[in-house]
């Protein structure tokens with residue numbers, strides 16, 4: 001299995017266009033601290049890739065990686081489709097940027113698909129430009145990620161019923177947010193990708209315990225961070241993101257796992273966006289890594 005980390009920032013990116021917080025200002029002053037919106041490319045065969053979450057940066061994220069460049073035909077792209085973990089704007093706005101594609105296949109759970117069709121009207125908007133097809137992301141069991149290529153299998157483990165703000169009144173469903181489980185029968189390797197975690201259900205714990213690589217939501221360092229930094233009146237948990245540190249935080253969940261564990265989806269207020277922050281040493285002592293843009297992972 002081969003994974004390319006295309007971005008590691010939460011909504012807004014780092015820097016965020018209208019933000020002068022220390023994290024964003026630091027990234028303007030030191031370009032190596034910049035992080036694009038969290039996304040992952042998964043290889044399913046020679047010259048075939050699926051992108052997990054279509055961010056507002058997707059065009060630049062593709063340009064950053066030679067593996068994802070088009071060719072040899074004039075409009076031949078190695079990107080075979082997009083898989084969505086949720087319907088949040090920072091994970092879906094990039095679909096509109098892919099409208100030049102001859103065809104666009106989007107794999108998502110039923111509530112996510114419905115939000116994109118009924119609320120964002122993406123079906124109506126994109127159909128005049130490209131051949132848009134939807135595929136169901138199985139919440140139970142697993143199916144081939146790429147039916148035409150190798151045997152990599154995917155499933156979505158329901159994580160929470162947290163809806164995006166634009167669909168706040170949409171029906172309840174436990175599959176609004178899923179953790180993506182990738183299984184490679186050839187090597188036996190399993191990877192788990194969960195950039196948005198409002199809860200840590202037993203099914204996720206079980207999948208994490210069996211995985212070789214676990215990449216999860218590192219939006220906020222601690223629960224008070226959004227209030228302390230003045231970006232929200234809610235806590236991290238209240239905003240739908242389990243914090244890294246503290247009781248009930250994700251670090252204490254990850255530390256005992258035998259898997260390689262990494263954080264992604266860092267908010268610009270997270271102290272981890274500063275490479276010199278002492279929090280990096282805290283995580284290193286627990287054996288947990290912080291993913292970076294351009295990282296290559298081979299679970």
Ligand SMILES: [Zn+2]
Pocket residue numbers: 016019020021022023024025268269
């Ligand atoms: Zn900022």
